[in-house]
Amino acid sequence: MKVLVTGGAGYIGSHAAQRLLADGHSVVVVDNLSRGHARAVQRLREHARNGDRLGFEHLDIRATDPIETLIREHRIDTVMHFAALTYVGESVEKPLDYYENNTAGSLSLLRACERSWSHAHGGVRRFVFSSTAATYGEPPADRVPIREDCPQNPINPYGASKLMVERMLRDSVAAAARSGSDFAAACLRYFNVAGADHTGLIGEDHDPETHLIPIAIQAAMGKRPGMTIFGEDYPTTDGTCVRDYVHVEDLADAHVTVMQKMTTGTCVAYNLGIGRGYSVKEVIAAVERVTAKPIPVRIGERRAGDPPVLFADPAKIRAELGWSASWTDLERIISTAWEWMRRNPEGYGR
Numbered sequence: 001m002k003v004l005v006t007g008g009a010g011y012i013g014s015h016a017a018q019r020l021l022a023d024g025h026s027v028v029v030v031d032n033l034s035r036g037h038a039r040a041v042q043r044l045r046e047h048a049r050n051g052d053r054l055g056f057e058h059l060d061i062r063a064t065d066p067i068e069t070l071i072r073e074h075r076i077d078t079v080m081h082f083a084a085l086t087y088v089g090e091s092v093e094k095p096l097d098y099y100e101n102n103t104a105g106s107l108s109l110l111r112a113c114e115r116s117w118s119h120a121h122g123g124v125r126r127f128v129f130s131s132t133a134a135t136y137g138e139p140p141a142d143r144v145p146i147r148e149d150c151p152q153n154p155i156n157p158y159g160a161s162k163l164m165v166e167r168m169l170r171d172s173v174a175a176a177a178r179s180g181s182d183f184a185a186a187c188l189r190y191f192n193v194a195g196a197d198h199t200g201l202i203g204e205d206h207d208p209e210t211h212l213i214p215i216a217i218q219a220a221m222g223k224r225p226g227m228t229i230f231g232e233d234y235p236t237t238d239g240t241c242v243r244d245y246v247h248v249e250d251l252a253d254a255h256v257t258v259m260q261k262m263t264t265g266t267c268v269a270y271n272l273g274i275g276r277g278y279s280v281k282e283v284i285a286a287v288e289r290v291t292a293k294p295i296p297v298r299i300g301e302r303r304a305g306d307p308p309v310l311f312a313d314p315a316k317i318r319a320e321l322g323w324s325a326s327w328t329d330l331e332r333i334i335s336t337a338w339e340w341m342r343r344n345p346e347g348y349g350r
């Protein structure tokens, strides 16, 4: 397939691009490089199997006309849409940035796809969207583990900005079906993505870093003096938030599985998680074991927008597509992140 990967210079998008190339697909990465790394794409070009099948366009997804042109010129048939702002805390501070980039940005991209249905090659037929468990908000205790039919009531602008895109996709698929256009969409609701490519070529490099596992590793490496646990008074066994950590390579694998099995006229949603939750304290203890280093920890205030417990019921994607996470051991997941950060202490470099 010929796949447009938006946000392909970012953490999850670059791993998806790597996997698509490995499977022999052609990939065009579109990234505005506001958070992504040109060096991630460069490394894939130079070292990945089929790296010569990877193109790169320094473009914003809101540039509808250039994206439509690119779809035409590269005869794109599939879009994997990762480009987004993704910090829950930041979204509470700057909600409009999230609606502008994530919601309006996706609208522009979708508009380019819609226009492409009249292109000679048939245009974009499959759209795989990076959605998030944050769309579920704070599910009642009896709805955890979370199934896809759990009510979606996001409690932060990040989750809300993504939920609107799910709705746009559903409506666009229905409209396409009515007009006879060949279009399908999938909304993949990620839980907490973690780890790095096991070969060490690409990995997670955020500035600033806000995610638990890389922060704990940086603290273990002495790159920061210590770390703060955001709240110890949640209604969980040890008082800290519980999350479902899914390996980034499993996530890439799920995207390819979904892409190959999409049915015209449908807009499906799947949870991507391992189906078990770990508390913040359990994660920190696991990082200490993997790195064999103590992590200085202080207990701080709750962070705005954090639900207490989020973990997936991943049964739907297993039953319908036969997919399940192969990395289910937290320490092994953390080991790949540790390996990446040890080999690339400055990430991709600045």
Ligand code: UFG
Pocket: 086, 087, 088, 132, 133, 134, 190, 191, 192, 193, 210, 211, 212, 213, 215, 227, 228, 229, 230, 231, 241, 242, 243, 280, 303, 306, 310
């Ligand atoms: N945490 C700390 N200290 C830190 C960093 C994080 O205690 O220094 C805690 C957070 O408060 C949270 C947990 O660790 O309880 C995980 O936090 P992350 O920032 O790593 O991840 P989030 O759960 O906030 O969000 C992630 C993705 C979102 C996605 C969400 C879905 O970043 O894009 O998972 O579960 F929506």
